[in-house]
Amino acid sequence: MGLVSALPEIMRRHATGDMLSELIMFVSPLWAAVVLGVLVGWIWKPKWANFGVEKLTSSSSPHASSDSTTSKFNLCSIPSLNSLKLPWIVDYGVRNDSLSSQSSQNSSFNSSLPSQVAKERSGFVxxxxxxxxxxxxxxxxxxxxxxxxxxxxxxxxxxxxxxxxxxxxxxxxxxxxxxxxxxxxxxxxxxxxxxxxxxxxxxxxxxxxxxxxxxxxxxxxxxxxxxxxxxxxxxxxxxxxxxxxxxxxxxxxxxxxxxxxxxxxxxxxxxxxxxxxxxxxxxxxxxxxxxxxxxxxxxxxxxxxxxxxxxxxxxxxxxxxxxxxxxxxxxxxxxxxxxxxxxxxxxxxxxxxxxxxxxxxxxxxxxxxxxxxxxxDSPRKPSGKSSSSVQKVLVVGGAIALACTLDKGLLTKAVIFGVARRFAKMGKRL
Structure with missing residues (x-):
């Protein structure tokens, strides 16, 4: 409602320059709040929030089989997030990279292992x-x-x-x-x-x-x-x-x-x-x-x-x-x-x-x-959706916190809440 009531006030201005300046004045703090809110939601991640991610990672790791593969969602694969070098995202990527590097090191050390172990780990037969x-x-x-x-x-x-x-x-x-x-x-x-x-x-x-x-x-x-x-x-x-x-x-x-x-x-x-x-x-x-x-x-x-x-x-x-x-x-x-x-x-x-x-x-x-x-027959264990719920709460919470502290106007709050809601829907789809 704040956005609906504020736009007519802007449109009643006769001068185009005044209109543009008003829009810029409204949009600049708005996007600053959105960006900072999203960053706060991702950077400020308490240790208890790792519980869902670790559970999702362990549940999606493939069991030894020839023959099946399981695709995992890795935030470091998103260029825009990777370029931000956020601490916990970088750590998550390093953890995956360390596993792959460890695997390559194990294969390079096969010559020093007993032949039977080396062949079993090579994955041939x-x-x-x-x-x-x-x-x-x-x-x-x-x-x-x-x-x-x-x-x-x-x-x-x-x-x-x-x-x-x-x-x-x-x-x-x-x-x-x-x-x-x-x-x-x-x-x-x-x-x-x-x-x-x-x-x-x-x-x-x-x-x-x-x-x-x-x-x-x-x-x-x-x-x-x-x-x-x-x-x-x-x-x-x-x-x-x-x-x-x-x-x-x-x-x-x-x-x-x-x-x-x-x-x-x-x-x-x-x-x-x-x-x-x-x-x-x-x-x-x-x-x-x-x-x-x-x-x-x-x-x-x-x-x-x-x-x-x-x-x-x-x-x-x-x-x-x-x-x-x-x-x-x-x-x-x-x-x-x-x-x-x-x-x-x-x-x-x-x-x-x-x-x-x-x-x-x-x-x-x-x-x-x-x-x-x-x-x-056993009760179904919580799925990996709990981790996405935690991340969604962090994103929306960060946006709400900044909306309440950086700007008192209804326009900024309404748009921030709308953008945060869209981010939450994207996380739900992922």
């Missing part, structure tokens, strides 16, 4: 990846249902394939391959031997190992695969590792970030890549009750930079042509290992496996499910 693969094998990942695509069988080899389409991401594939007269160790070595793979996998045109850990068996390899003539070749930077659960081998291969290998225009790099399998002994189909066969359950998806519907059509058309080369390759590998064991031993990194107990994984899942139930 971790136990979270093992848990994820175990859930896929046990059909406990909670994803969509699988739709069968193929079922081929011959006397010594069979192959079944399924597909599913997640809401976000490329199509996912699951397959079961069955080999007669093959041990899990032989099949494990066969899939891990890049030197021999080029003899049966005609899509692989280049393979190179860039990093190895002799304690965990973790590797970083570079592949270049040949695509049909209408597509350029694709480059893969793959992290891989094997876990041994009593001759049940969980083999993880996935795309990893590896800045040491610069990105090039050609071949095009595939960033999203996942191809992992479980290898285990199986009973022979001859009916003798002997565990002389081997079963491989594979899970695969990748974003090749091709529209997903076209990629699905291409996979469906070319799947059997690629799969039927696997068994002749395995039989040739078996013969080579039997005849030339001295000149072609099993790949060393394939034999470096991390021991794991499947019962522990099952217990971990049961414990995790129980925690989920308890969290769902």
């Amino acid at each position: 971790t136990e979270d990846d093992l848990r994820h693969l175990w859930k896929l094998v046990e059909v406990k990942d909670g994803g969509p249902a699988w739709i069968q695509m193929m079922d081929r069988t011959n006397p010594t080899f069979s192959y079944q394939a399924w597909r599913r389409d997640p809401e976000n991401g490329p199509p996912q594939y699951r397959s079961r391959t069955f080999f007669e007269d093959a041990t899990p160790e032989m099949v494990r070595d066969f899939f891990w031997d890049d030197g021999f793979r080029a003899k049966w996998d005609d899509m692989l045109i280049y393979a190179s190992t860039h990093e190895e850990c002799l304690e965990t068996g973790t590797m970083v390899v570079q592949w270049v695969r040949k695509f049909p003539f209408f597509c350029s070749d694709r480059e893969y930077i793959i992290g891989r590792r094997i876990w041994d659960a009593g001759r049940v081998f969980y083999c993880i291969t996935k795309g990893v970030n590896y800045p040491s290998i610069p990105r090039r225009k050609k071949p095009r790099r595939v960033d999203l890549y996942y191809s992992s399998w479980c290898i285990r002994a199986a009973e022979s189909r001859r009916g003798d009750g002997q565990m002389t066969a081997c079963e491989v359950i594979l899970f695969h998806h990748e974003d090749m930079g091709i529209p997903w519907e076209i990629a699905k059509l291409g996979v469906r058309q070319g799947m059997w042509g690629a799969v039927k080369k696997i068994e002749p390759g395995l039989r040739a590998y078996q013969k080579l290992r039997a005849a030339e064991s001295g000149s072609h031993p099993s790949p060393e990194m394939a034999r470096i496996n991390t021991k794991v107990n499947l019962e522990d994984l099952s217990k971990e899942r049961e414990s995790f499910q129980q925690e989920e139930v308890e969290a769902r």
